[in-house]
Amino acid sequence: xxxxVQSGAEVKKPGASVKVSCQVSGYTLTELSMNWVRQxxxxxxxxxxxxxxxxxxxxxxEKFQGRVTMIEDTSxxxxxxxxxxxxxxxxxxYYCTTRGFYNCFDHWGQGTLVxxxx
Amino acid sequence: NxxxxxxxxxxxxxxxxxxxxxxxxxxxxxxxxxQWYQQRPGSAPTNVIFEDFERPSGVPDRFxxxxxxxxxxxxxxxxxxxxxxxxxxxxxxYDNNNPxxxxxxxxxx
Numbered sequence: 168x169x170x171x172v173q174s175g176a177e178v179k180k181p182g183a184s185v186k187v188s189c190q191v192s193g194y195t196l197t198e199l200s201m202n203w204v205r206q207x208x209x210x211x212x213x214x215x216x217x218x219x220x221x222x223x224x225x226x227x228x229e230k231f232q233g234r235v236t237m238i239e240d241t242s243x244x245x246x247x248x249x250x251x252x253x254x255x256x257x258x259x260x261y262y263c264t265t266r267g268f269y270n271c272f273d274h275w276g277q278g279t280l281v282x283x284x285x
Numbered sequence: 286n287x288x289x290x291x292x293x294x295x296x297x298x299x300x301x302x303x304x305x306x307x308x309x310x311x312x313x314x315x316x317x318x319x320q321w322y323q324q325r326p327g328s329a330p331t332n333v334i335f336e337d338f339e340r341p342s343g344v345p346d347r348f349x350x351x352x353x354x355x356x357x358x359x360x361x362x363x364x365x366x367x368x369x370x371x372x373x374x375x376x377x378x379y380d381n382n383n384p385x386x387x388x389x390x391x392x393x394x
Contacts, residue, residue, distance in 0.1 A: 202384070212330065212375050214384040228383065262329055270379070271320040271335035278329055
């Protein structure tokens with residue numbers, strides 16, 4: 168069974184960057200399509216992007232193009248999502264999640280709260 | 286690009302049946318699979334329906350999904366409501382292989 172364990176909460180100032188990690192166990196990262204979804208306080212789910220395990224190609228939602236980077240360390244089965252030039256609107260819980268065989272998000276990390284405040 | 290529109294909230298009594306709708310703004314609801322997720326307060330979402338009407342193992346058959354081309358919408362039906370079903374529910378589909386989520390529906394039991 169896939170388990171995803173994310174890094175802890177972060178507090179950042181506007182303009183800074185944040186890097187959230189997602190440790191995979193139960194499978195190797197190369198077998199999974201890792202995606203990132205965020206949820207602002209009291210708001211809905213928002214897909215940010217993902218990685219194609221076939222070739223490592225990344226796909227980012229248009230809204231985050233130029234500010235987000237998703238990378239994978241296959242030696243440690245850890246995925247990372249880095250978001251730069253943070254603003255207050257980026258305050259949210261960030262989830263890593265796997266896009267499974269049936270094209271649904273079938274496993275989720277516990278979430279990482281990123282708070283952006285001056 | 287399209288949007289998925291859900292009612293903001295629904296409420297029903299224990300033991301009853303509730304239906305949550307998810308309407309696609311453009312393009313056919315049948316052209317891309319619809320998934321449904323349950324999110325209890327303080328927890329990550331979990332998948333309860335995939336590929337329009339399939340249930341992951343462990344999800345009770347009180348949960349069912351369907352699509353209706355005439356209204357261009359998908360629906361999640363929960364029968365025999367229990368207090369533990371109280372949660373936010375999100376539909377999700379794909380736009381050119383990019384995931385799109387509905388705004389979510391708060392279910393009060």
